[in-house]
Structure formats: C-alpha cells, structure tokens
Amino acid sequence: MKLVAGVDIGNSTTEVAIADFDNNLEFLTSSMVKTTGLKGTVDNVMGVLLALKEACQNINIPIVKLDAICINEATPVIGDVAMETITETIITESTMIGHNPDTPGGIGVGTGKTVFLDELEYIHGNEEVICVIPKSIDFESAAKRLNEAFKKGIEITGAVIQGDDGVIISNRLGRKIPIVDEVAYIDKVPMGMLAAVEVAAPGKTIKVLSNPYGLATVFKLSPEETKHVIPISRALIGNRSAVVIRTPEGDVKERVIPAGKLILMGTKENKIGIEEGSSAIMNSLSKVWPLKDVTGEAGTNVGGMIERVRQIMGELTEQEIEEIKIQDILAVDTFIPQKVQGGLAEEFALENAVALAAMVKTSKLPMETIAKKLQMETNVKVLIGGVEANMAVLGALTTPGTDKPLVILDIGGGSTDSAYIDKRGAVKSIHHAGAGEMVTMLIKSELGLEDYNLAEDIKKHPLAKVESLFNIRYEDGSVCFFQKPLDSSLFARNVIVKKDEMIPIPTKHTLEKIKIIRREAKSKVFVTNTIRALRDIAPNHDLRTIDFVVLVGGSALDFEIPEMISDELSHYGVVCGSGNIRGAEGPRNAVATGLVISYYKSLRGN
Structure with a gap:
C-alpha cells in the first residue's frame, strides 16, 4: 500500500483525508479535530498530529507508515473591531443609572435634588427632592420615614435605593413615587444635585429619560448641552427604569479618540474615514483592487487596530512587522456596547462601530517551518500543496452530480x-x-x-423560548413537548437548542x-x-x-x-x-481531499 494523507489546516478545524495510491486512487478514511493555535503558525502542528493519529487509527496503521503528507498553504486571517467615533462615551456634567433592575417600585417621572433619607427633616416643605436610601436602612424603617416626610408636606418625587426593596417599600407608601433600586454604588451618587427618576409600567419602557429632548426639558439644557446627553438617552432606550443626575462641572471628563482613516494601497492609494461606514470603505477598496497593503492613520482607533494586527502576526510568524502585508479587508457596520463614563451601575451605550476582518499575507516561511516540524515529528515526507481554493475545487468535483x-x-x-x-x-x-x-x-x-x-x-x-416546564416554542413558532419536566432554572428563559442540551442566554x-x-x-x-x-x-x-x-x-x-x-x-x-465530498463527507474535507487528488495527478504527470 502507498498511503498519502492530505491535511487542511483551517481557522477552526484541521481535516485529514488518507488515500491508497497502489493501483488507482482509493480514499480510505478521514478525520477532523479543532485547530491548535492561529492558522498558519507552528502551533498548528499539534492539531495536525492529533488529526493524523485519529485517521491512521481508523485503518489500524501508525503515522510512520504514511508515504507522504500534503499540507495546504494556510493564510492567517485576523478579525478586529474599530470604533467609529469614540472609545469612552462622552458625558459632560452628568451621571446616570440605567441598569434596569427587576424590582423597581411605583410609576411615573420625578425630579428634584438628591438627599439622604437622614436629611429629610432639614428640607423645606416646598423643595422637590429625590431620596437616596442606603442598604443599611431596612425597608420597614425606610417606608415609615418616607410616610412621615409626606405628612410634613415634604415634596419627595422619587427614590434611589441600594437594596432590592423597591416594590416592598412602594407597597407601604401613602403616596406612590417612582423608585429605582439595586443601585450598587449608592455612595457615588452626588448629593444636592438635580436628578430625575423614571419608572415605566410593567411591560413598557421609559419615554422621558430615553429621549434627548426629554432630558433637555427636565434639566433645562441648551441645544449644545443636549448634543452631549445623546449617549445617555441612547443607553437608556428599552429600560423600564432609570435615574439621571446632573453632576458638578468637570466631575466627569470627556476623552475622544478619533476613528481615523484607512489608507488602502493597490493600483492607487485611497484614504477613507472609518466614520463613513462599511459601504464607503468597500467601495473605496474596489477602486484600488487588487490590494497590496493597508495602513491606518497614526494616533487613531483604526491606526491602532491595523498595527495590532501586524504586531500579532509578526510575533506569531517570527517576521519583521514591515514584512507583514494586508492583502484583503472586509468592513461591516455593527454596534458595540461601550461602558458609559460617569455611570453608577456599569451602564453601557450602543455605539456605532465598523468591524474589520483583515487577511494577512505572509511569506512561505511559516508554512515551511510547519512542514519541517511536522516532518521531524512524524518521520514522513511533508509537502506544501497548492492554493486552498484550487484544492477545494478538486475536492468539490467528487460531489455526485457535479x-x-x-x-x-x-x-x-x-x-x-x-x-x-x-x-x-x-x-x-x-x-x-x-x-x-x-x-x-x-x-x-x-x-x-x-x-x-x-x-x-x-x-x-436554533433558538427557543421555554414556555413551561414541559414545552418550548422554537424561533419559527413550532412547539415541542417533553415527557419529563425541564430544569426549573430554564423556565421563561430564551435558550439555544443543541442536540443534547439547552443553554440559557444570559x-x-x-x-x-x-x-x-x-x-x-x-x-x-x-x-x-x-x-x-x-x-x-x-x-x-x-x-x-x-x-x-x-x-x-x-x-x-x-x-x-x-x-x-x-x-x-x-x-x-x-x-x-x-457539497457532498466523495459522496460521503458532506461539505467537509474538500481541501484535504483535493490535496490528495492533486498529488496523485502530479505523480502520474496529469
């Protein structure tokens, strides 16, 4: 028997096909394992050895009995994200809490100055206040003292609570006010500052504090100031409850890092700003295609991202950074949750972003290094095959009907x-x-x-909603019933339905x-x-x-x-x-199969 193995090192998996060249080309077995390390680096060798061992065990031979191993030319690809406008949400003179607790109390919008519960007795009757209640005060004492303040005519328009007692306290009050609870960093809430609290009815979302003009009305903001609160309103969209507090000037600093420009070098050079979006970037790319390299404007988000890609690839392939060339990019518009500067409960705002996948062209040196190490580990001749796509064509042609x-x-x-x-x-x-x-x-x-x-x-x-302990409703509307009850922790949760388990989505x-x-x-x-x-x-x-x-x-x-x-x-x-490679593998194993076919043809002068 003359046995040859084709090895396809992919980004996610490493696949092997073994064939006998004795008389005609006869495929005997295949295997697949998870790729070890970044594709196109020496770390791949461990995964290749595992895949070869598994395939050889299927036909009861040791790896050393192979006559040759053909590996693909693996090109590394790195994906990264470049923010379109900022790295920290701009918020000037404001703090916010919009963490959407499960148990807010009351309903409506309340505005006033922030005061601790202990300070209510010093408040003038006509002054509107938002009461701040730390966890050290139990719900019964808090409700009692709030009711006493109401009787004295103190205008308490809302409350912010550290514990999770929002509903319990609300049920004991003589007057209903909006209450936001579960505010972990209550000690960071600035006192004596104008604040607004909003709680929506069950099943609904807030309308005033999630609207920049609503915030402008509450805090009497100028048009210029209204522009700065847009990140706050966006971060609060979809919440049932929220608090926004105006802080002293300069209390929260803003820091802006420009998105920057991509510099595309091909038939000519084009500069395109990240903030113009993915369509403009891809149009610009088509005008300079074929691409020779990409750089980013120094001191910007995208400049940092491109250099990070080069640095990672340089380290992994042991090449100088200037030798690393980016031969293709894909730009996609997306959203990134960014931590809000000035938040008190780890709030996030969705910021526009552009995701970039960059394909890095390296010299043949890394593949030669992989081949050398693999040959040393197996004592089998290792050959570097052709371009992946060409090998995949040869494999795909084994699909019946093609x-x-x-x-x-x-x-x-x-x-x-x-x-x-x-x-x-x-x-x-x-x-x-x-x-x-x-x-x-x-x-x-x-x-x-x-x-x-x-x-x-x-x-x-596919996704599903667990409607009861005995049934789920799939994302397409179909229902599945069960003889045995599901785990109670899955009740009313959105889940991923895998073959043998359901995974809740947090x-x-x-x-x-x-x-x-x-x-x-x-x-x-x-x-x-x-x-x-x-x-x-x-x-x-x-x-x-x-x-x-x-x-x-x-x-x-x-x-x-x-x-x-x-x-x-x-x-x-x-x-x-x-595809159905060799009529048996489905769409898998095309490149590995193609490598074997290509080597077989080369031996016979085809």
Whole structure:
C-alpha cells in the first residue's frame, strides 16, 4: 500500500483525508479535530498530529507508515473591531443609572435634588427632592420615614435605593413615587444635585429619560448641552427604569479618540474615514483592487487596530512587522456596547462601530517551518500543496452530480475562498477576509456577551423560548413537548437548542432580537463575501455567467447559511447547494481531499 494523507489546516478545524495510491486512487478514511493555535503558525502542528493519529487509527496503521503528507498553504486571517467615533462615551456634567433592575417600585417621572433619607427633616416643605436610601436602612424603617416626610408636606418625587426593596417599600407608601433600586454604588451618587427618576409600567419602557429632548426639558439644557446627553438617552432606550443626575462641572471628563482613516494601497492609494461606514470603505477598496497593503492613520482607533494586527502576526510568524502585508479587508457596520463614563451601575451605550476582518499575507516561511516540524515529528515526507481554493475545487468535483465548469465557495472560520474551474480544467481563485469567526464576533459584540463560545452556539443552533416546564416554542413558532419536566432554572428563559442540551442566554434581549442580530451578522459577512468573491472570479465579472455553485467548508453545515446564500444567488439564476465530498463527507474535507487528488495527478504527470 502507498498511503498519502492530505491535511487542511483551517481557522477552526484541521481535516485529514488518507488515500491508497497502489493501483488507482482509493480514499480510505478521514478525520477532523479543532485547530491548535492561529492558522498558519507552528502551533498548528499539534492539531495536525492529533488529526493524523485519529485517521491512521481508523485503518489500524501508525503515522510512520504514511508515504507522504500534503499540507495546504494556510493564510492567517485576523478579525478586529474599530470604533467609529469614540472609545469612552462622552458625558459632560452628568451621571446616570440605567441598569434596569427587576424590582423597581411605583410609576411615573420625578425630579428634584438628591438627599439622604437622614436629611429629610432639614428640607423645606416646598423643595422637590429625590431620596437616596442606603442598604443599611431596612425597608420597614425606610417606608415609615418616607410616610412621615409626606405628612410634613415634604415634596419627595422619587427614590434611589441600594437594596432590592423597591416594590416592598412602594407597597407601604401613602403616596406612590417612582423608585429605582439595586443601585450598587449608592455612595457615588452626588448629593444636592438635580436628578430625575423614571419608572415605566410593567411591560413598557421609559419615554422621558430615553429621549434627548426629554432630558433637555427636565434639566433645562441648551441645544449644545443636549448634543452631549445623546449617549445617555441612547443607553437608556428599552429600560423600564432609570435615574439621571446632573453632576458638578468637570466631575466627569470627556476623552475622544478619533476613528481615523484607512489608507488602502493597490493600483492607487485611497484614504477613507472609518466614520463613513462599511459601504464607503468597500467601495473605496474596489477602486484600488487588487490590494497590496493597508495602513491606518497614526494616533487613531483604526491606526491602532491595523498595527495590532501586524504586531500579532509578526510575533506569531517570527517576521519583521514591515514584512507583514494586508492583502484583503472586509468592513461591516455593527454596534458595540461601550461602558458609559460617569455611570453608577456599569451602564453601557450602543455605539456605532465598523468591524474589520483583515487577511494577512505572509511569506512561505511559516508554512515551511510547519512542514519541517511536522516532518521531524512524524518521520514522513511533508509537502506544501497548492492554493486552498484550487484544492477545494478538486475536492468539490467528487460531489455526485457535479461537473466542469464549476464554482466552489469554501466558507471557513476566517476566510471565504472561491474558485472557478472551466471546461478545460483551468482554475481561477480568490481569497477574501471574513467568515464564520467574524460572524461570531459580531454576535458577541452586539449582544454584549462576554463568552465567545456562547456567541458561537447562538450562531450555530436554533433558538427557543421555554414556555413551561414541559414545552418550548422554537424561533419559527413550532412547539415541542417533553415527557419529563425541564430544569426549573430554564423556565421563561430564551435558550439555544443543541442536540443534547439547552443553554440559557444570559441577556434581556427578546428572542426575536437575538434572531435578527444573528441573521443580520450572517448576511453582512457571508452574503456580502459570496457576491464579492463570485464577481471576482466569474467570466467577465458577471454572476449570470455562472451556472453551478457548490458550498464547502464548516459554514456550509450551518442550519440557515446555505439557504441565505441560495436565496441571494437565485436572483442571478445560479443553482447553489452544499457539497457532498466523495459522496460521503458532506461539505467537509474538500481541501484535504483535493490535496490528495492533486498529488496523485502530479505523480502520474496529469
């Protein structure tokens, strides 16, 4: 037996295909493991060894019995986010609390100066006040003292409470006032300052404090000052309760870092401001294509981001930073929750941002280093194969029912590769930044999640609402019933439905909102990159000249991506579907299979 292994090192997974070259080409087995380290770096070797070991065990041979190992040319891709306008929300002369506690009391809007509960006896009867109550005072004492103050004619228009007693205190008051509780940093609330408290009815959201003109009315702001409170009002949109307090001038400083400009270098040089948005950036990119390199304006957000990409790649590939060239970018409009400067309960505001995926071109040196180390570890000859997209075409052609001419879309974790093979077998390919990992990043940032794996699960699996302990309603409206009761901790929660478990989503976003964010993220990355890639490789750059598109790679297994891409391509009369490599692997293993086929053909002079 003459056994050859093809190894595809991807951003997310490493795949292996092993074939016997003795008589004809016969594929024997395959395997897949999680990629170790960043794609295209020496850390990949550990994952390759695991994948080879698993595949070899399937056919009961040691790795050393392989005649050759063919690895792909792995190009690293890094995704990062550049803020459009600011890194810290601008708030001048104001502090806010808008953390949406579960148990606010009362209803309505109240304004007045902030005073501690102990100071109520010193207040003049005609002065409107917002009472601040620390956790050290129990709810019964607080309610009793507030009622006594009401009888004395003191105008208490609202309350801010450190504990979670908002409803209990409200139920004991002779006069209903809006009460916001669970304010952890109550000691930071400035005293004697004008404040406004708003609590909406159950099921509704606040209207006054989430409106910049409402804030202007309450605090008698000038037009210039109103501009500065926009971040506050935006941060409070959708909350049931909120507090805004005006602080002494200079108490909260503003710091602005400009978004900066991208400098795109290709057939000519173009400068484009990040604040102009993703469409303008991508239009500017098309005017200079093919891209040779990208830099960012010094001292700006985007300048820092681009240099960070270079620095990381320089360290990982052991190359000088000036040798690292960015050969493609994908810009996508998004929102980023930014911590509000001046907040007292870790408030966040959604800021416009531009997410950038940058594809870095390195020399062949890193792949040669990987090949050398792998050869040393296995004592097997290691060869660096061709361009990923070209190898994927050869693998895709093993899908039953396919023939030349054909286009493949290899949608991986970090990049979208596309290749066109004509009737004569000539292949034209293109490699674009941005794929599955960028979608995960967008979901994570827009939902304000801390857990990357949770965002990955939201991307990959359908959502549901647990309506009772015996049934859930899926995002498409269908209902599923259970014989045994679900875990009580899942009751009334939004969950991700995986094969063997349900994972609760720890956000207050509605099921529909999470679904919209997920689908928009996929559309912004996958559909945009699909159209971009096909235009680049189609004859005469006309999508209508393409008849068949085969989707390969991990993202082709997604429960909605193939349908989204197919719907978009149907406008151009293109037939699109997921591949089935060798009639057995589904859309997986295309590149690994292609590497083996390519080596087989080279040995026979094809």
